Amino acid sequence: MNYTFLPNTNIKISKICLGTMTFGNQNSETEAHSQLDYAFERGINFIDTAEMYPIGGNKHIFGSTERHIGTWLKKVSSQRENLVIATKIAGPNRGMDYIRKPLDFSKKNIHEAVNLSLKNLQTDYIDLYQMHWPERVMNMFGQRGLTKIDTNWQDNFFEVLTVYEELIKEGKIKHIGVSNENPYGVMRFLHESEKHNLPRIATIQNPYSLLNRLFEVGLSEICMREKVGLLAYSPLGFGVLSGKYLGEVKPTFRMAKFPQFTRYTGENTTKATQLYKELAEANGLTLVQLAEAFVHQQSFVTSTIIGATSLEQLKENIDAFEVILSDEILNEIDRIQALIPNPAP
Numbered sequence: 001m002n003y004t005f006l007p008n009t010n011i012k013i014s015k016i017c018l019g020t021m022t023f024g025n026q027n028s029e030t031e032a033h034s035q036l037d038y039a040f041e042r043g044i045n046f047i048d049t050a051e052m053y054p055i056g057g058n059k060h061i062f063g064s065t066e067r068h069i070g071t072w073l074k075k076v077s078s079q080r081e082n083l084v085i086a087t088k089i090a091g092p093n094r095g096m097d098y099i100r101k102p103l104d105f106s107k108k109n110i111h112e113a114v115n116l117s118l119k120n121l122q123t124d125y126i127d128l129y130q131m132h133w134p135e136r137v138m139n140m141f142g143q144r145g146l147t148k149i150d151t152n153w154q155d156n157f158f159e160v161l162t163v164y165e166e167l168i169k170e171g172k173i174k175h176i177g178v179s180n181e182n183p184y185g186v187m188r189f190l191h192e193s194e195k196h197n198l199p200r201i202a203t204i205q206n207p208y209s210l211l212n213r214l215f216e217v218g219l220s221e222i223c224m225r226e227k228v229g230l231l232a233y234s235p236l237g238f239g240v241l242s243g244k245y246l247g248e249v250k251p252t253f254r255m256a257k258f259p260q261f262t263r264y265t266g267e268n269t270t271k272a273t274q275l276y277k278e279l280a281e282a283n284g285l286t287l288v289q290l291a292e293a294f295v296h297q298q299s300f301v302t303s304t305i306i307g308a309t310s311l312e313q314l315k316e317n318i319d320a321f322e323v324i325l326s327d328e329i330l331n332e333i334d335r336i337q338a339l340i341p342n343p344a345p
């Protein structure tokens, strides 16, 4: 396992982070514990979760992902200081009122969310506390065409950071990060931190894969210059980059189970996946190896957040990080990207 540091900290993290959003829906508590045990045995010490998980959640199961991690953390409590736990507060979403109402980043809500995550996770502190998506109206999750800004939203970058400062002083959280953010949000957070000597975001958790390289446009430069690390999520594009959707789609596959997630279902996504599969095979690799190694090899990626619904998938995905792609293969990847740029935003 390769390790690095959470940017601007002395916290050592594995270059692979275990994503957990299947725990509590697609994976039982026992399966979740087996994945956590296996990942830890393989050297993964970095775990990502969120208050709203599992995927496909509803009012009956929300929080169960954190609770399954919590029962595992209790079992391995002597290892707590060797583990780095990241979780997230949910932003506004009309369908998620069951989490809290309104879902905004007010002082009261942030304190309430942190306390609930601490309880669910059965821990005294959260190593990395992230805002799952911005509070303001902006283009996220692949949206396009922002033509007017949301005049109801009150600029609160400063106020939010002061709440995190309190929570850091209380010892409940150690570091902060953003997710699904854009260049405007990252720069505003950095500016307010610098201006008022407030906590500084260490990471940004955004999608990044062979099917979505939008991070390279504006954020990669900001993050490298400002030392904010990318935690790249969905490196297999929800499983599409295993190649399995090119064949018979089984009802257990994520996008068959949750048809509301259409991000990786477009025609161009299929075409690009086929081309990447051919490239992988022509070089004696599997598509999973090509896809995971590509993300891992980017200098702006601090850690890649992988996901799996079985131990077989988890093993295959972790093993894929041993591959190093040659310049020739990287050039071929760029050729396909130029033909079909970012088919799955």
Ligand SMILES: NC(=O)c1ccc[n+]([C@@H]2O[C@H](COP(=O)([O-])OP(=O)(O)OC[C@H]3O[C@@H](n4cnc5c(N)ncnc54)[C@H](OP(=O)(O)O)[C@@H]3O)[C@@H](O)[C@H]2O)c1
Pocket (backbone or CB within 6 Å): 018, 019, 020, 021, 022, 026, 048, 049, 132, 179, 180, 205, 206, 232, 233, 234, 235, 236, 237, 238, 239, 240, 242, 244, 252, 253, 254, 255, 288, 305, 306, 307, 308, 309, 310, 312, 313, 314, 316, 317
């Ligand atoms: N911040 C955010 O908004 C955000 C959004 C998404 C994810 N994340 C984080 O990133 C983590 C990983 O994201 P992700 O789950 O979307 O990652 P991903 O690697 O793109 O997709 C993982 C899914 O693909 C399928 N899969 C994985 N390995 C496979 C293999 N070797 N062969 C065949 N199928 C395979 C599995 O689903 P099936 O078996 O069901 O097909 C698995 O759950 C999440 O757990 C979460 O922590 C964050």
